[in-house]
Amino acid sequence: MKAKQKSAKNNAPAEKRYQGFSDDERAAMRAAVREQRTNQVDPAGEVQQKIAEMTDSDRAMAERVHAIMTGTKVGLSPRTWYGMPAYAKDGNTICFFKPAKKFKTRYATLGFSDKAKLDDGEMWPTEYALMKLGAGEEKRIVELMKRAVG
16 A cells, blocks of 8 residues: 655645745855856956946955955966855966855855965864955955965
8 A cells, every 4th residue: 555645735824834945045156156157268358347236345356356366476366256256276266256245244254265375273264354444454464375375
């Protein structure tokens, strides 16, 4: 005798049901697929375009992060990663700038992929919140970049 299968219907209240990915998350995933398909003909130009599309506060920080990344002699190349400005070495994304407005957060972040050599014991940060960029923060970013590329 076959057992009755229960319906997959979710009886939870609407506000508690999983609503799926947000529009911004879906857009980031589509951007990642597009980046892989196009092989980024002009990756530096695409980074500049993404920065230009940002709101004022995000754009100012992204421009400064871009200047640091391209001005620091650690061999990183600009590219986009999930539609965000990112910097790679030997084709591997090392770090990325995540604007606050893109994911509706209160601060932008400077994130590092698993390819970054920032390991410090069994636990270490992979993203840093950025509220503003002063001389101290810029110095810290340069130190992190040098360490990340080993």
